[in-house]
Amino acid sequence: MQSNVQQFPPFREAAAPHGHDDHGHHEHAEPGFWQQYVFSTDHKVIGIQYGLVSLSFMLFGFFLMLLMRWQIAHPGVPVPVLGPLLEKVLGQPAAHGAISPDLYNSFGAMHGTIMVFLGVVPLAFAAFGNYVTPLMIGAPDMAFPKLNMASFHVFFLGGVVMLVSFFIPGGAAQAGWTAYSPLATTIPTNGQAFWLVGMVLLITSSLLGAVNFIATIIQLRAPGMTWMRMPFFVWAQFVTAFILLLAFPPLEAAGVLQLMDNVAHTSFFLPTGLAVGGQLADVSGGGSPLLWQHLFWFLGHPEVYVLILPAMGIVAEIVANNTRKPLWGYKSLVYSALFVGFLSFIVWAHHMYLTGMGQKIATFFQTTTMIISVPSVIILTCLFLSLWGGSIRINTPMLFALGFLPMFGIGGLTGLPLGLAAADLYLHDTYYVIAHFHYVVAPGTIFALFAGVYFWFPKMTGRKMNEFWGRVHFWCSFTFMNVVFMPMFAQGIKGMLRRMSDGGVNYSAARVPNAIDALPGTVMQLNGWILWAAIALGIAQLPFIINLFWSIRHGEKVDNNPWQATTLDWQTPTPPPHGNFAHEPHTVRGPYEYSAPGHATDFTPQDEPAAGAAPKNKTEHH
Amino acid sequence: MEIPYTVQNRPDTGIYNAKLGIWLFLASEVMLFGGLFSAYVLLRVGAEPGMWPHGWLNVTLGTVNTLLLALSAITTLLAWAACKVRDFGKFKIFHGCTILLALTFLGIKSYEYHDKLIHYEIALTNGKFADGHLVEKSKDFDLLKKIGTVTLHGHIVEDRRELMDLRSPEAQAAKHEDITIAAADIKKMGNYGPRHNTFTAIYFTLTGLHALHILGGTLVIFYFWGPGSRMWKTDPERFTNRIEVSGLFWHFVDLVWIFLFPVLYLT
Numbered sequence: 001m002q003s004n005v006q007q008f009p010p011f012r013e014a015a016a017p018h019g020h021d022d023h024g025h026h027e028h029a030e031p032g033f034w035q036q037y038v039f040s041t042d043h044k045v046i047g048i049q050y051g052l053v054s055l056s057f058m059l060f061g062f063f064l065m066l067l068m069r070w071q072i073a074h075p076g077v078p079v080p081v082l083g084p085l086l087e088k089v090l091g092q093p094a095a096h097g098a099i100s101p102d103l104y105n106s107f108g109a110m111h112g113t114i115m116v117f118l119g120v121v122p123l124a125f126a127a128f129g130n131y132v133t134p135l136m137i138g139a140p141d142m143a144f145p146k147l148n149m150a151s152f153h154v155f156f157l158g159g160v161v162m163l164v165s166f167f168i169p170g171g172a173a174q175a176g177w178t179a180y181s182p183l184a185t186t187i188p189t190n191g192q193a194f195w196l197v198g199m200v201l202l203i204t205s206s207l208l209g210a211v212n213f214i215a216t217i218i219q220l221r222a223p224g225m226t227w228m229r230m231p232f233f234v235w236a237q238f239v240t241a242f243i244l245l246l247a248f249p250p251l252e253a254a255g256v257l258q259l260m261d262n263v264a265h266t267s268f269f270l271p272t273g274l275a276v277g278g279q280l281a282d283v284s285g286g287g288s289p290l291l292w293q294h295l296f297w298f299l300g301h302p303e304v305y306v307l308i309l310p311a312m313g314i315v316a317e318i319v320a321n322n323t324r325k326p327l328w329g330y331k332s333l334v335y336s337a338l339f340v341g342f343l344s345f346i347v348w349a350h351h352m353y354l355t356g357m358g359q360k361i362a363t364f365f366q367t368t369t370m371i372i373s374v375p376s377v378i379i380l381t382c383l384f385l386s387l388w389g390g391s392i393r394i395n396t397p398m399l400f401a402l403g404f405l406p407m408f409g410i411g412g413l414t415g416l417p418l419g420l421a422a423a424d425l426y427l428h429d430t431y432y433v434i435a436h437f438h439y440v441v442a443p444g445t446i447f448a449l450f451a452g453v454y455f456w457f458p459k460m461t462g463r464k465m466n467e468f469w470g471r472v473h474f475w476c477s478f479t480f481m482n483v484v485f486m487p488m489f490a491q492g493i494k495g496m497l498r499r500m501s502d503g504g505v506n507y508s509a510a511r512v513p514n515a516i517d518a519l520p521g522t523v524m525q526l527n528g529w530i531l532w533a534a535i536a537l538g539i540a541q542l543p544f545i546i547n548l549f550w551s552i553r554h555g556e557k558v559d560n561n562p563w564q565a566t567t568l569d570w571q572t573p574t575p576p577p578h579g580n581f582a583h584e585p586h587t588v589r590g591p592y593e594y595s596a597p598g599h600a601t602d603f604t605p606q607d608e609p610a611a612g613a614a615p616k617n618k619t620e621h622h
Numbered sequence: 623m624e625i626p627y628t629v630q631n632r633p634d635t636g637i638y639n640a641k642l643g644i645w646l647f648l649a650s651e652v653m654l655f656g657g658l659f660s661a662y663v664l665l666r667v668g669a670e671p672g673m674w675p676h677g678w679l680n681v682t683l684g685t686v687n688t689l690l691l692a693l694s695a696i697t698t699l700l701a702w703a704a705c706k707v708r709d710f711g712k713f714k715i716f717h718g719c720t721i722l723l724a725l726t727f728l729g730i731k732s733y734e735y736h737d738k739l740i741h742y743e744i745a746l747t748n749g750k751f752a753d754g755h756l757v758e759k760s761k762d763f764d765l766l767k768k769i770g771t772v773t774l775h776g777h778i779v780e781d782r783r784e785l786m787d788l789r790s791p792e793a794q795a796a797k798h799e800d801i802t803i804a805a806a807d808i809k810k811m812g813n814y815g816p817r818h819n820t821f822t823a824i825y826f827t828l829t830g831l832h833a834l835h836i837l838g839g840t841l842v843i844f845y846f847w848g849p850g851s852r853m854w855k856t857d858p859e860r861f862t863n864r865i866e867v868s869g870l871f872w873h874f875v876d877l878v879w880i881f882l883f884p885v886l887y888l889t
Binding site: 210249298578 | 646656817
């Protein structure tokens with residue numbers, strides 16, 4: 001039995017099991033282009049919209065990073081190939097095709113902002129969450145479809161505002177993605193105001209999304225889909241949604257206050273006696289720069305778990321599916337995710353040990369930070385143990401999922417020294433932090449997201465992505481990611497500061513030979529290696545981009561459940577029609593019934609009637 | 623395709639979708655205003671001694687506004703109750719009152735804002751401070767070119783600190799009269815807008831954000847009272863739910879004011 005749902009008449013005549021519609025959307029009357037692809041309220045279309053837009057933003061953020069890496073490796077040297085274009089588009093800040101320190105700061109701030117708020121979060125939470133969550137819980141759509149559409153449009157608008165800010169006089173925001181005051185208010189560009197307006201839009205979007213997700217998961221679970229029968233992916237999205245719901249508003253509050261500082265010239269974050277350019281600033285003063293940091297990191301830290309939890313959810317699904325056995329410690333995973341979600345709200349000030357906020361507060365946050373590593377380790381351990389004794393099927397999604405495990409492990413473990421104030425005081429402003437954070441998010445989360453794209457692509461299109469090029473994509477990305485980020489640990493430990501536009505040249509032994517602890521030539525040389533590895537990493541994404549679009553029409557055709565998975569998202573027609581299910585699915589078992597003894601196949605779908613039970617008349621419930 | 627539990631409660635959760643949605647939204651609103659109130663606390667605690675203003679706001683107007691919102695909470699509840707017993711006429715009356723009360727609130731709020739924006743503090747070249755409401759500026763008044771005069775209704779003090787606590791006996795006893803000041807004698811002039819000091823900044827921001835919530839809530843209630851009330855004929859149960867959900871939001875906005883009023887007006 002391939003799929004239980006197919007025993008019943010199709011939901012609609014038009015909804016053939018193997019659709020030729022590339023975007024998984026069927027209607028009675030053919031809706032127009034705008035109706036179908038832009039103003040759609042179907043969670044699957046919205047998920048794909050989020051996916052494509054956030055992937056594009058990730059590519060854009062990657063290019064910003066490449067330009068920065070060039071500047072770090074070759075400070076002041078005009079950028080090859082792209083230099084003249086930069087000068088033409090951005091003017092003075094990119095004079096002679098070289099990147100000025102101001103422009104470097106802009107790129108740094110916008111790389112962080114775009115990657116986090118316009119790239120990874122929308123892809124991990126909004127795109128996969130939208131497409132997969134309702135399918136997994138057996139719902140016809142999200143609880144509030146129109147709100148869903150609105151949240152995508154607000155997100156898109158926020159992205160546009162961020163992009164536009166590159167082209168205003170003075171350029172985009174330069175105060176880092178953390179936008180610390182008073183720097184964020186005193187830099188003479190309106191980029192920061194654009195950044196804040198963009199952030200308020202993005203926050204609004206994710207609030208609407210979070211409300212929608214939580215309501216959907218609580219209200220629209222299919223009959224029999226009890227809490228402990230939900231796939232771990234759904235749990236991860238559920239916790240993520242709560243984090244977004246409760247952690248983002250304080251940043252919105254902070255954003256409003258900083259916007260007031262920038263536009264209405266208030267002094268929420270500007271201290272008394274603030275001097276700008278050697279002169280006393282014309283502000284009333286009395287504000288607190290530390291307040292901004294508290295409000296920012298109250299979001300900022302939970303945000304890390306917004307980045308990582310959906311990734312763990314994706315990896316869990318793929319690991320269970322490809323080891324062909326139940327996840328090890330499903331309940332531990334669920335409770336750990338809930339515990340992480342709760343604890344993530346009381347660890348934020350471990351980003352602020354350097355601010356001099358006091359030993360007692362630092363002690364509290366060191367303690368909570370060490371505690372939060374426990375559930376994270378439990379999750380990772382459960383995923384590792386799930387591999388034990390499985391007959392592992394290696395395919396592209398599984399490769400990326402397997403790559404995620406050690407990469408996230410490195411990212412997590414190197415975070416421990418940063419959680420302790422004594423070590424953090426030295427490491428905090430160095431490349432060590434960059435390396436740590438990127439190991440968590442780049443080869444960590446982003447690998448999981450790639451895994452998800454390869455995994456659910458057949459559900460979205462009815463075709464598989466090319467396996468060979470998928471593996472090329474994986475092995476090249478895996479190699480170059482590590483060549484990019486591993487040397488940064490060494491640079492950081494040697495004391496290379498992380499926000500310098502010259503890549504540390506002014507602190508190098510070559511420039512200041514007599515200085516104590518000047519950066520040795522070997523450490524400076526790594527900048528060159530990282531640049532070339534980053535370029536190679538960019539080239540390694542080409543197979544993915546081509547594969548993604550080529551496979552929509554030319555990939556290998558597959559049936560509804562090509563991975564032979566148990567969860568409900570695979571028990572629908574492919575691509576799922578509007579309304580998703582031919583019949584409301586009735587869940588009768590847990591999410592990972594793989595290799596059940598005595599069963600004909602090595603997987604038992606969640607909605608397959610229990611053996612011996614008479615076939616139910618599914619219509620009686622409606 | 624139909625989404626379940628848009629009107630009826632889901633049996634095991636005992637709630638319909640929109641009601642759950644609004645409660646979740648309100649949870650995020652609690653965090654939003656929670657962040658702002660925390661900012662207020664930190665800024666006030668960190669203020670220089672003697673530099674946090676007291677008695678700058680009109681307690682009478684604040685009390686009236688508090689009562690207006692309290693009344694509107696009652697009419698909102700009655701409007702929903704009227705829907706529950708299927709009395710459309712009463713619904714119209716009660717929510718009509720809600721809208722009028724809300725608009726009166728916003729009217730009083732704008733008057734208070736206006737009062738602050740025409741209130742000037744002028745640092746004089748002799749080191750003293752003139753403080754009062756603007757009566758008039760001479761036609762040729764230009765601060766940069768140092769020509770013309772400005773007339774305030776207020777008083778002149780030696781030290782800015784005297785302007786901070788308006789509830790003190792000295793401040794109560796101060797005599798207010800029309801003062802005309804030449805532009806040449808002015809070192810710095812500014813109104814009591816958001817940039818005046820931390821208190822006006824947080825006052826305008828908090829009450830402004832709250833007023834936006836009032837405005838948004840009023841628009842939604844007005845829509846359900848006017849054009850949106852057509853749903854009463856086709857689906858009264860769903861319409862009643864809408865009134866309940868918008869009412870929940872309205873009660874939250876009232877509740878925020880219950881915190882704002884003592885924090886800003888009474889301390």
